[in-house]
Amino acid sequence: MAVIKKSLVWICYLLGLLALPQFFDSVLAISIFNQMAIAIVFALSYNMLLGQGGMLSFGHAVYFGLGGFLAVHALVMIEFEILSFSIIWIPLVGGFIGLLAALFIGTFSTHKAGTVFAMISLGIGELIAASSLIFVSFFGGEAGISGDRTFGPSFFGIEWFQNLEIYYLAVAWVFIATLFMYFFTLTPAGKMANAVRDNPERAEFIGYSARRVRYITFCAAGFFAGVAGGLFALNYEFITEENLNAATSGRVLLSAYIGGLGYFIGPIIGAVVLTLMNSLLSNYSDLWMLYLGIMFLLTVLFLPRGFAGFIMMHQMVWAQGKIKSLVLPYLLTGVPSFIFVIASVGLIELSHTDEAEFNYLGLNFDSTTAIDFILISIAVLAALFCIRKSLPQLRAAWESANEISDDDEKEAQS
Amino acid sequence: MLEVFIFATLNGLVTGLLLFMLASGLTLIFSMMGVLNFAHASFYMLGAYFAYSISLHFGFWTGLIFAPIIVGVLGALVERYGLRRVHQHGHVAELVFTFGLAFLIEEAVQFFWGADTKNYQSPDLLDFPLFTLFGQEFPAYRGFMIGISITIFISLYYVLTKSRIGIIIQAALTHPHTVSNLGHNVPLIFMGVFGVGTALAGVAGVMAGPVLTTFPGMAVVLGSIVFVIVVIGGLGSLAGAFIASILIGLLQSYAIASDVGMPDLLNLLGIEFSRDHPFTDLWTLTLPQIAPILPFLLLVLVLIFRPTGLMGKREQ
Numbered sequence: 001m002a003v004i005k006k007s008l009v010w011i012c013y014l015l016g017l018l019a020l021p022q023f024f025d026s027v028l029a030i031s032i033f034n035q036m037a038i039a040i041v042f043a044l045s046y047n048m049l050l051g052q053g054g055m056l057s058f059g060h061a062v063y064f065g066l067g068g069f070l071a072v073h074a075l076v077m078i079e080f081e082i083l084s085f086s087i088i089w090i091p092l093v094g095g096f097i098g099l100l101a102a103l104f105i106g107t108f109s110t111h112k113a114g115t116v117f118a119m120i121s122l123g124i125g126e127l128i129a130a131s132s133l134i135f136v137s138f139f140g141g142e143a144g145i146s147g148d149r150t151f152g153p154s155f156f157g158i159e160w161f162q163n164l165e166i167y168y169l170a171v172a173w174v175f176i177a178t179l180f181m182y183f184f185t186l187t188p189a190g191k192m193a194n195a196v197r198d199n200p201e202r203a204e205f206i207g208y209s210a211r212r213v214r215y216i217t218f219c220a221a222g223f224f225a226g227v228a229g230g231l232f233a234l235n236y237e238f239i240t241e242e243n244l245n246a247a248t249s250g251r252v253l254l255s256a257y258i259g260g261l262g263y264f265i266g267p268i269i270g271a272v273v274l275t276l277m278n279s280l281l282s283n284y285s286d287l288w289m290l291y292l293g294i295m296f297l298l299t300v301l302f303l304p305r306g307f308a309g310f311i312m313m314h315q316m317v318w319a320q321g322k323i324k325s326l327v328l329p330y331l332l333t334g335v336p337s338f339i340f341v342i343a344s345v346g347l348i349e350l351s352h353t354d355e356a357e358f359n360y361l362g363l364n365f366d367s368t369t370a371i372d373f374i375l376i377s378i379a380v381l382a383a384l385f386c387i388r389k390s391l392p393q394l395r396a397a398w399e400s401a402n403e404i405s406d407d408d409e410k411e412a413q414s
Numbered sequence: 415m416l417e418v419f420i421f422a423t424l425n426g427l428v429t430g431l432l433l434f435m436l437a438s439g440l441t442l443i444f445s446m447m448g449v450l451n452f453a454h455a456s457f458y459m460l461g462a463y464f465a466y467s468i469s470l471h472f473g474f475w476t477g478l479i480f481a482p483i484i485v486g487v488l489g490a491l492v493e494r495y496g497l498r499r500v501h502q503h504g505h506v507a508e509l510v511f512t513f514g515l516a517f518l519i520e521e522a523v524q525f526f527w528g529a530d531t532k533n534y535q536s537p538d539l540l541d542f543p544l545f546t547l548f549g550q551e552f553p554a555y556r557g558f559m560i561g562i563s564i565t566i567f568i569s570l571y572y573v574l575t576k577s578r579i580g581i582i583i584q585a586a587l588t589h590p591h592t593v594s595n596l597g598h599n600v601p602l603i604f605m606g607v608f609g610v611g612t613a614l615a616g617v618a619g620v621m622a623g624p625v626l627t628t629f630p631g632m633a634v635v636l637g638s639i640v641f642v643i644v645v646i647g648g649l650g651s652l653a654g655a656f657i658a659s660i661l662i663g664l665l666q667s668y669a670i671a672s673d674v675g676m677p678d679l680l681n682l683l684g685i686e687f688s689r690d691h692p693f694t695d696l697w698t699l700t701l702p703q704i705a706p707i708l709p710f711l712l713l714v715l716v717l718i719f720r721p722t723g724l725m726g727k728r729e730q
Contacts, residue, residue, distance in 0.1 A: 056506050058513075108718045115450060116721055118509060119645050123713040126638055130707040134699065246638070250517065257510060290525055293518035300511045301496065304503045352525065 010179065017171045021164060028279075030163045034235045036275045037170040038228050039255060041177045043267035045224035046252045048181060051261035052190065053217035054197030055110070056118045058249055059125025060225060065244020066101050066128070067094030067226025069139060071233035075147030086153050087160060091173045091230035098226020102219045110214040113200065122246075129245035144240025147233070163235070170231050177227050182264060184220055193217040254292070258299050260306025269307050287352060291345070322401040329390075329397040336386035343379040350376065417548035422671035423664065428556050428625075430663025431563035435618035436640045437647070437655040438570065439611030445587050445650035446607050447497065449505055452512035455637030456519035457612040461485045461619025462628045463527055466534040474537035482616035489612025493605050516633065524630050536624035559621050566617065567656075574652075583607060642713040648723030657724060662709050669708055675700025 020033055042064055049055050071094040077083040109120040132139040139145070149160045158165055184190045192213045195203045200210040233239055242248065251274070259270020274292070281288040303310050317323050346360050350373065358365040365372045440454045464484050465477035492515065500511045536555040543551035574580040586593045586603045594600045619632075626632060643662055647654030676699040716723060 050506070054506070056509060108714075112721065114505065115509070115649070116717060119450075119641065120714060120717050122638060122641065123710045123717065127707055127710040127714065130710065134703055134707075246634075250513070253510070253513070254517075287521075287525060290518070290521040293514065293521045296514040297496075297511070297518055300507060300514055301499055304500075304507055348525075 013178070014171075014175050017175065018168070021167060025164075027163070030167055032275060032279045034163060034167055034170055035279065036272055037167070037174045038231045038235060039271035039275050040268050041174055041231065042225060042228035042252050043255045043259065043271040044178060044181050044264075045221045045228065046256045047261060047264075047267040048184065048217060048224065049221040050253075050256065051263075051266070052185065052197065053193045053214055053221070054113050055121075055214060055218065056114070057121040058118055058246065058253070059121040059123075059128075060221070060252055061244045061246070061248035062105075062125055062128045063098035063101055063222040063225035064229040064232070064248065064252075065132075065239070065241075067096075067098040067229030068233045068239040068243055069145065069229075070094060070097040071230040072145050072147045072237070072239050073138075075149055075151075075233065075237070076145070078152040079148050084153060087149050087151075087234065088169055090149075090234050091227045094230025094233065095223045095227035098229060099219055099223040101226075102222025106215045106218040106222070110211055110218050113197070113210075113214065125244075125246055125249055129241065132241045132244060139241060142241060144238055144242075146238035149234055149237055160234075166235055170235065173227065173231060177224055178268075181220075181224060185264060189213065189216050254296050258296060258306055260308025260310075260312075262305065263308035263312060266306050266308035273307070285349060287348065290348070317401045320401075325401050326397055329394040332390045333387060333394045336383045336390065340380060340383035340387060343376055343383060347373070347376045347380060417550060418671050420547060421550060421552070422667045424552060424556070425671075426664035426667030427660070428559055428663070429667060430660035431560055432618055432622055433636070433640060433643055433663055434656055434659035435563055435566065436615050436636065437643045437659050438567070438652060439614040440640060440644050441647070441650060441652055441655045442607055443611045444644065446604055447501070447508070449497075449508040449512070450641065450644070450649075451611075452509065452637070453492075453515040453519060454512075454612070454615055455633040455640055456516045457485050457489055458615040458619040458622070458636065459523060459630075459633040460488065460519065461616030462534065462623030462632065463523055463532070463619075464616070465620040465623060466532050466628055467527075469534065474535075478617075478620050481620050482613040485616030485619070486609040486613030489615075490605050490609035492612075493608035497608070498601070516637065520630055520633060527630075529630055532623075532628040534623045534628040555624070559625070562617070562621060566614070570614075571652075639709050642709040645713055646716045646723055648725040651723070651725040654723055654725030662712075665708055665712075666705050669701045669705035672701045675703070 017037075021030060024030075024033075042060075045063075046057070046060050049057055049060065071090050074083060074090060074093045075087065078085070078087065105124055109117060109124065111117075133141060149166075160166060160169075192203065192208055193216070196208070196210045196213045203210050203213065229239075229243070232243065255270035255274040256267045257270070258273060259268065260266025277288060277292060281291070285291075299306060305312070314323065314326075317326065342361070346365075349360060350358055350365055365376075436454060436458055440451055443449075443451050443454070461481050465474075465481035468477035468480055496511060496515070497508060500507045540553075540555045540558050542554050545552055574584065582593065582598055583603060586598065586600050590600050593603075622632075622636075626635075639662065643658040644655055646662070647656070647658035
C-alpha cells in the first residue's frame with residue numbers, strides 16, 4: 001500500500017513537471033522553469049550534504065561550477081567535432097566532473113564535520129573562485145566561456161533551438177536525479193549518513209568509519225551538483241566565474257535552509273521559492289535581496305526546520321483530526337501578519353524611492369511629505385499590536401491541539 | 415630592492431595589525447560561544463559607514479569615538495535577541511544565522527547608504543608624511559593606525575589578564591556554570607564580550623575606511639581573510655591570531671611587491687617554454703597574481719596538516 005502511495009507521489013511529480021508549460025507558456029515562464037529545474041537539483045544535492053550528512057559547506061558551488069565549465073567545454077568540443085555524442089548526455093559530463101572534484105577534495109575535507117569542514121569548504125571555494133580569474137584560457141576570465149548546444153548528433157530530430165525543448169530535457173534529468181537522490185536516502189549508506197550526522201562517535205562504535213560515510217555522501221552530493229551545473233550549461237550555453245564563487249554557494253545554502261533541511265521536499269520548496277523571488281520580485285523592486293535576507297534570518301530564528309518543517313509540524317494535529325480548531329487562531333494572527341508585511345514593505349519602498357509620486361498596490365503615495373510615512377507607520381504599528389495581542393491565543397490553541405487527550409491515550413493502550 | 419622590502423614590511427604591518435583588530439574580536443567570540451561569527455567583517459563595514467556619516471557633520475575624531483560604540487551596541491543587541499535564541503538549535507544553526515546576518519547587513523548598507531563608494535577621508539590633521547625614506551613618503555595616517563592598534567592590544571591584554579573583570583571573563587569562557595554559581599551574570603558577560611568584540615571590529619572599520627575605501631563589498635573582501643587568520647592561528651588563541659595576522663599581512667604585502675613568477679623560475683631551471691601552450695596561464699603565472707589566493711592556500715594546508723592551527727589547543 002505504502003509503495004503504491006509513494007509511486008503515486010512520484011508520478012504526480014513527473015506529470016506536474018511535464019504539464020507546467022501547458023499552463024504557462026510564455027518565454028519568461030519557460031526560462032523561469034528552466035532556472036527552477038537547475039535550482040532544484042542543486043538544492044537537493046546541497047541537502048544531501050548538510051541535511052543528510054551534517055556537513056555545512058560554504059563552497060558547494062565549486063562542484064556546480066566545475067561541472068558547468070567542463071560541460072561548456074564539452075559543448076565546444078562537440079561543435080568542433082572533437083567529441084561526438086548527443087548533447088542530452090551533457091549533464092552526465094557535468095556530474096562526472098563534479099564527482100571527480102569531490103573524490104579528490106573529499107579525501108582531505110571530510111576528515112571532520114562541523115566547523116573544520118565548513119572552513120575547508122570556504123577555503124577551497126575561495127581558492128577555486130580566485131584561480132578561475134587567473135587561469136583565463138580554461139575559465140575565460142571575467143567574461144566566462146560560451147558554447148552552442150545545437151551541434152552534435154541530433155536526438156530524434158530535435159535541434160535544441162528552443163528553451164522549451166531544453167525544459168523537457170531538464171525535466172527528464174531533474175526527475176532522474178531527484179529519484180536517485182531519494183533512493184540514496186533509502187540505502188544503507190544514506191541511513192548511515194544520518195547516523196554519522198547525529199552521533200559520529202556511536203557510528204564509529206558499531207564499526208562504521210564516520211569519515212568514509214561522510215566521504216561517500218560528499219561524493220554523491222558533488223556528483224549531483226555537477227549534474228545541475230551541466231543543466232546550467234545546456235540552458236544558458238555560457239558559464240562565468242560567478243557560478244562557482246561564494247555568492248552562488250551562499251544562495252544554495254539559503255534556498256535549502258529556507259525550504260527546510262532534512263526533509264526531502266524542503267530544498268525543492270526552497271529552490272522554487274527562491275527562483276520565483278529572484279525572477280519575479282526583482283522586476284518590481286531592486287531591494288529583493290534585502291527582503292530575501294530578512295526572510296532568511298526570520299526563518300533561521302523562528303522556523304529552524306524551514307517551510308517544510310513548518311508544514312510537517314502539523315502532521316500530528318492532522319492525524320488527530322484537530323486541524324479545524326487551528327483555522328480561526330491562524331486567521332486571527334495571519335491577517336495582521338500579512339498586513340504587517342505589506343505595510344513594512346510599503347514603508348521600505350517608499351523611503352527608498354526617488355520619485356515623488358509612488359504607486360504601491362494600486363495606491364498612490366507622496367514620498368515628499370511626511371504624512372504618508374506616518375500613515376503607513378501607523379498601519380505597521382497597529383498590525384504589530386494585533387499580532388502581539390493574538391499570539392497567546394494561537395499558542396494556547398496550538399498546545400491544546402497537540403495535547404493527547406485521555407480518550408486517545410486509552411484507545412492507544414487498548 | 416631594500417626600499418621595496420622596507421615599504422612592503424611597513425604596509426604588511428599596517429594590514430596585519432588591522433587584520434588582528436578584527437581577528438582578536440572574532441577569536442574572543444569564538445572561545446566564548448564556540449561559533450565563528452560570519453558577520454564579524456560586516457560589523458567592521460558598519461563601523462566604516464557610521465564613521466563616514468558622523469565625519470560628515472562632526473569630523474573624523476568624533477566618528478572614531480562614537481562609531482565603534484554604536485557598532486558595539488548593535489553587536490550586543492544581535493547577541494541578545496538573535497544568537498542567544500538560535501543557540502538552542504546547535505552550532506550549524508548559529509553559523510547559518512551569522513551567515514544570514516552578514517548577507518542582510520550588506521543589503522542593509524546598500525539600502526541606507528547606496529551601492530556607490532563613499533568619499534570617506536582621513537583627517538587633515540594627519541595629512542603629512544611621517545618620514546621619507548629613499549624618496550618615498552610614509553603617510554602619517556598609517557603610522558597612526560599602527561599606533562592605535564598597538565595601544566588597543568596592550569590595553570586589551572592588560573584588561574584580560576590583570577583586571578578583575580578580565581579574570582571573570584576568562585573563567586566564564588572555560589567554566590560558565592561555576593562562574594554562574596559564584597553569582598556572576600554569565601549571559602551578561604557574554605553579551606558584553608560580544609559587544610566589545612564587534613566594537614573592536616568597528617574601530618578597525620573606522621580606521622580602514624579611508625585607506626581601503628568604503629564600499630558595500632568591503633566586508634566580503636576582508637571577511638574570509640579574517641576567518642583564515644583565526645583558523646591558522648588556532649581557534650580561540652589570541653596569541654596565535656596575532657602571529658597569523660602579521661604573517662598574512664606580510665605575506666600578501668611581499669607577494670604584491672615582488673615581481674617574480676613562473677617565467678623566472680623556468681628560466682632559472684633552464685626550461686624552455688612556448689607562449690601558446692595549453693598551459694600558458696600556468697607558465698606565465700606571477701607572484702603578485704596569486705597574492706589574493708595565498709591565504710586560502712595556507713588555510714587549506716593548515717587544516718589538512720595541523721587542524722588545530724599554529725597555537726590551538728589539542729582537541730579532546
